[in-house]
Amino acid sequence: MIEIEDFANIDPKRARILDGAMKVFLAYGFARTTMDDIARAADxxxxxxxxxxxxxxxxxxxxxxxxxxxxxxxxKTALAGDGAFAERMTRAIDGALISMMRAVVTSPHGAELLDMKSSVADLVGCWRGDLVGHVAAAIEDEAVGNGVDLAAKGLSAKLLADMLFDGLEGMKTRISDPDQQRQAAAALIRVIDLALQKS
Incomplete structure (x- = not known):
């Protein structure tokens, strides 16, 4: 299994390369970018x-x-923060998904970069699994805090987390505007929040 690295303490030279490469990929696309371009961008x-x-x-x-x-x-930071469950979950989804993709989606070469997903499919799979795990834990904590037995409702925290991410994945194919994505994500989160309330 591949671990998504913690880049908080990344080597400065490596960080400079990745930052420069990101800029050139966004400016020229993957196919037109050369190792020379990346080296120049990283000085x-x-x-x-x-x-x-x-x-x-x-x-x-x-x-x-x-x-x-x-x-x-x-x-993780958003889910552990202050506020109601729906607010924390909305911040988590916005920061982890919608805002993160803004630079790529708005780039003239965004479609090409997104088409490169097969070269990072293993990483994305691990990332999704980690993210679903954190969201499921937050859902479980909220259910316990509210005194809600999800199993009695025919649900589980993992099922709700998977449902949220499946819905978000489908939303991305239908909605490209980030503000509309946020509205659709908020609606999905409201449905989950309702399931976490006592009947």
Whole structure:
């Protein structure tokens, strides 16, 4: 199983490369970006770049790991924060999903970068599993705090978390505007919140 790395203490040289590479990928797309472009953006020589990364796909995967790791940390922070369950969950989904993708979606090469998902499918699968686990734990805590027996309702925290993420995944194919995505996500979260209330 692949672990999504914690990039809080990332090596500054590696961070500079990933930051520069992200900018060039967004500006030129993956296909048109060269290792020379990335080296220039990171203010280093191409041979020095090759000492850390074997190719641009390797760099793309490292960027994905960095973004996915940040996403999980944002979700954990939001879920552990103050406020009602629906507010915390809304902040978590916005920070971990909707806001995280803004730079890619608004880029002229966003569609091309999103089409690269097959090269990071294993990372995305692990990320989704981690995120669903954190959301399920928050749902379970809320149910226990409210004195709600989810099993008696034919539900489980994992089922509700999977339902939320399946709904969000479907929403992305239908809605591209981030504000409309937030409204749709809030509606899904309200449905889950209702399930967590005593009948």
């Amino acid at each position: 280093m020589s191409r041979p020095a770049l090759y000492l850390l990364f074997k190719n641009k796909t390797d760099i793309f995967r490292a960027i994905a790991m960095m973004l996915l790791g940040r996403s999980i940390e944002q979700a």
